[in-house]
Amino acid sequence: MENEKSFWRIAFERGLVAGVVLLLISLIGMLEAFKGREIIGGLFTMSQVLIVGTLYLTGSASGKLVKDNLRQSALGAMLTGAVGGFVTGLLPIVGTLVNLRSVLLNASPELYKILSFGTGPYVGLVVLIIVGAISGLAGVLVNQVKGWPRQAINNSLVAIIMLGLLADLFRVTIEQWGNLSVILSWMLAIKGLSYPGVAAILVVAFGLSYLKSKQPAEKASVSIFQQKGPKKYAAWLVAGIGLLLVPPILGVYFSEVLDNVGIYILMGLGMNILLGYTGMFNLGFVAYYALGAYTVGVLTSPETSANPIPWIAAMPVALLVAIIAGVVLSIPVLRMRGDYLGIVTLGFGEIIRILAGSDLLKPWIGGSNGITQIARPGIAIWLTKAIPGFQIQQTIYYVILFFVIVGIFLSIRLRDSRQGRAWMAIREDEDVAQAMGIDLINVKLLAVIISSALGGLAGALFAGRLSSTYPQSYTLMVSLNALCLIIVGGMGSIPGVVAGSLALVGLPDLLREFGEFRMLVYGALLVVMMLVKPEGLWPAEAMKRELHAEEKAPAAAD
Structure with missing residues (x-):
């Protein structure tokens, strides 16, 4: 009984944290900056993805607290999402009653419209509570999926968001290809990805995850660039040709x-x-x-x-x-x-x-x-x-x-x-x-x-x-950037240096909206990496073994 009370308290507290996080990114202007960046044309903007994604992740984390009771796990995740949505939905209501812009410059009517999904502040509060509960439930349901399908879902979500963010740049690039632009133009809407483009990403993500699941475990854990035989040399050849073709293509x-x-x-x-x-x-x-x-x-x-x-x-x-x-x-x-x-x-x-x-x-x-x-x-x-x-x-x-x-x-x-x-x-x-x-x-x-x-x-x-x-x-920021990229990429990992550079240098340069929030994103990313994936995006094997040695020891003892 005590454990159950503790679970509901933690789920409630995480909902409060989610709400505070959403209020923070709202009041610093991030939601308004991303309102025009559509991920799926006519359906989702990056602002909405930030709202739903925050509630989804916190709800998913609450659901993981209970592993053997799906009903309790789902209700806890929904509570977290609903509380987060409720706290966030209070801002438009307070903003219509009190002029907050004298202190908080980004507390604008446009922000209130984003938070209420285009409805009024009171209806928007109800909408946010429902969206939060559904997002938390979705996080739990994805956690219940086992094996390669869950990996495929996560990979496809990340791919859709990343490609949607870069869709405008891809459109400008593809237009330079002349008649060849028809090869990929169908994947893009006027803004963001088209519905066929999203479907194609889902098919590719699920297909690749399925094929990887059919490989032997020891082979699947090794990069194709590290495998022996013709595949290794073919992969390096393709990578080399791809790197040489980047300037004329992109x-x-x-x-x-x-x-x-x-x-x-x-x-x-x-x-x-x-x-x-x-x-x-x-x-x-x-x-x-x-x-x-x-x-x-x-x-x-x-x-x-x-x-x-x-x-x-x-x-x-x-x-x-x-x-x-x-x-x-x-x-x-x-x-x-x-x-x-x-x-x-x-x-x-x-x-x-x-x-x-x-x-x-x-x-x-x-x-x-x-x-x-x-x-x-x-x-x-x-x-x-x-x-x-x-x-x-x-x-x-x-x-x-x-x-x-x-x-x-x-x-x-x-x-x-x-x-x-x-x-x-x-x-x-x-x-x-x-x-x-x-x-x-x-x-x-x-x-x-x-x-x-x-x-x-x-x-x-x-x-x-x-x-x-x-x-x-x-x-000093130059030194800090170099330090951050090896922490995010993976300490002691050469591929990690490349991954960290692409994530912390390449992506912000491609997205103009990230410019004024670069330091905030860096700090948040470092905190998340230390909590979720301390070994980095592409860790060195030695560092990975060190960080996970304590996790494996109890399992071996059991």
Whole structure:
């Protein structure tokens, strides 16, 4: 009886939490910003998905509290959803009685219309309660589905939302294909996805999940890129051809976004060596990035050099400068650990940014005005002239892709080497690693050298891509972005770096509405990842085993 009372109390409290979350995203303007972004044309907007999705997830979480009583689980989830809907529905009612806009600028009639689904505030309250209860019930029912169908449902929901968000960009891209646009245009409505498009996504998601379920368990858990035999090489060949065809197929805008993603992948690889492999918490990584960019700028721009040199000649110098700075800045702090190391390196990053914008160095690096007319990679300029219709954003994509592949290859070789095992030993326990004969200073120093080189390379590409560099581009947020992407992607995981970069850099760049809410989304995503999937989107196997070892131990004991 006591447990049952506790269950209803928790379900009620989670409903309150859901309501508060919805009030928060409403009053910061997120719902109103996404009102025009339709997911399914004429049916669902992203604002409605945020409302229903929040109630669905919290209701589903409440339903999981009871595993052996479907009726109680369903009622608890419905209670959570209904309470969340009730709390949210109070805002339009209060807003019509009291002018909230004098304090809460986003409490507008348009917001009240969104929350009430186009009905009045009082009818909207009833609608929200019903929608909340149904959403919570749906979450429980999906949880009751076992095996591959549940995976198919979840995958299809994510795919529909993601493709619906990007539908407008896809439409512009497809229109450039001429007669070939009919291949995919039927999937898109005037805004968002069409009904046939949604049906096609469901068919593909269920089909792929079914086929995967028919594979042996040990084979299904291994990526096709890691399997042995012809399939592995065929998969890599298809992936390689796909990457090469991205600029002509997806156009300028997607290429520009992927250029930025590639630069962050290089920074993520460098941060991954420091934090993911060696366990060194570095918040000053932006210093290497800035030094790489400014070195290229000083050597290649006619503003700062009487005899400017090509980008390809300046790039090795940029790497060398970043490496020297990394060694000089790191030697005094290599014996520090954890938060202390992070705070000290944060100071180094800020020093570099302040010096870059100072009047002291203005005669050489431009001060707050930065450096312009920086040389671009010569191969990118040549390709722009050689390939009709190509712009610099598309051709520089290939330069960045080449260096990303080199960086990934280097990271894989280092991870699997004796040096990589020494890094991981230090990450687990420095004292034990030292007792085993590992030279902590030399091993850490090598990690700093390689990571700073990758950071400098990313900076050199960044400056060459924009043909300019300014001190305002090298704030603490650059280091935090690199840190967040390896946490979200998976600590110590190279595929995780790519996944994290696409999720935290690529997606916000593609969705203009995310611009002002980027930091909020980052924070929420980090909290959710730590609670739901602490190993990351694409975790390294070793990290996955560590985090789930405690879960498997009780099961083995039973």
